[in-house]
Amino acid sequence: MKEGPNIAGIAALIGDPARANMLQALMTGVALTASELAQEAGVTPQTSSFHLSRLAEAGLVSLRKQGRHKYYSLADSDVAALLEAMSGIAMRTGMTRVRTGPKEPALRKARVCYNHLAGEYGVQAYDSLLARDFLVEDGEQLHLTGDGRSFLTELGVVLPEKETKRRPLCKSCLDWSARRSHLAGIAGTSLLSFFLDQGWAKRVEGSRIIEFSRDGDSRFHAIFSL
Structure with a gap:
């Protein structure tokens, strides 16, 4: 056995x-x-x-x-990460739904992944933070640097003083559509909440789609430029 x-x-x-x-x-x-x-x-x-x-x-x-x-x-978020990873494998191996529908491009652009931002915008935010050394990848571990914490705090993102083993501050999640990482963990959740609270974006009812306003879109790209 x-x-x-x-x-x-x-x-x-x-x-x-x-x-x-x-x-x-x-x-x-x-x-x-x-x-x-x-x-x-x-x-x-x-x-x-x-x-x-x-x-x-x-x-x-x-x-x-x-x-x-x-x-x-x-x-919990582990189940969400599993489902997101399986979706990515399904996309890679051609196991897609018969009809993609008009929502497909919007889902690829920006969507909620359980409690954080995913899609092209989620990946762009992750890459931007990584490029400026605000995030550091250490094997399978992801860390928010002191400069990264200062950057997000000054932006208005609320972060806890300490993280827990059950829910880390930063965690990478493999994006099913972009097939690259986006930011999960407490920081990812707080960042999405910031976008919504500021009115830069809103959740489309009955869908995973996150829709950025024209002003929110402009601010997002200015802050998380590549």
């Missing part, structure tokens, strides 16, 4: 089309009900509850009760 993690079990759970659609819907970072996820997956509410129970037991989603309602979300 083979030993170690059972990746086949996790792969089988994610590999079911209905469950895969539910998990992708939760990549917006917004908690959804079983009924809402049933619509995303194209299944009945009863079937949706069965799938969500399986995902919860495996630790892929978490459940929060509020009154009579139950809300589901991804268990």
Whole structure:
């Protein structure tokens, strides 16, 4: 008998089309009900509850009760990173949806990846911080330098004094469309919150798309130039 993690079990759970659609819907970072996820997956509410129970037991989603309602979300950023990486592999190997649709270019440009900015804009921000030595890659580790912290703080991005082992300050996440890294971790979440709070960008309802205003677009490119 083979030993170690059972990746086949996790792969089988994610590999079911209905469950895969539910998990992708939760990549917006917004908690959804079983009924809402049933619509995303194209299944009945009863079937949706069965799938969500399986995902919860495996630790892929978490459940929060509020009154009579139950809300589901991804268990943590590690699950989101796994889904993003799998999406990148699917793109690379040609396993794409039959119809891309009109939202495809906007998703590639800027979108939310669980709780941080992804797409071309996410990659550009990452590359810009890296080029100015505000971020430093050390093997698989990513660090925010003192100058990087000062830069983001002066910009208005709120950062904690200390990071935790469970949630690091900086983490690279492989972007499925650009197939390069964008910034995750607390800094990535705080940076996206800054863009939204400043009114530079907004989330498109019912989608992962992040839409920058004309002024926000201009400010973004001025600050994160390459």
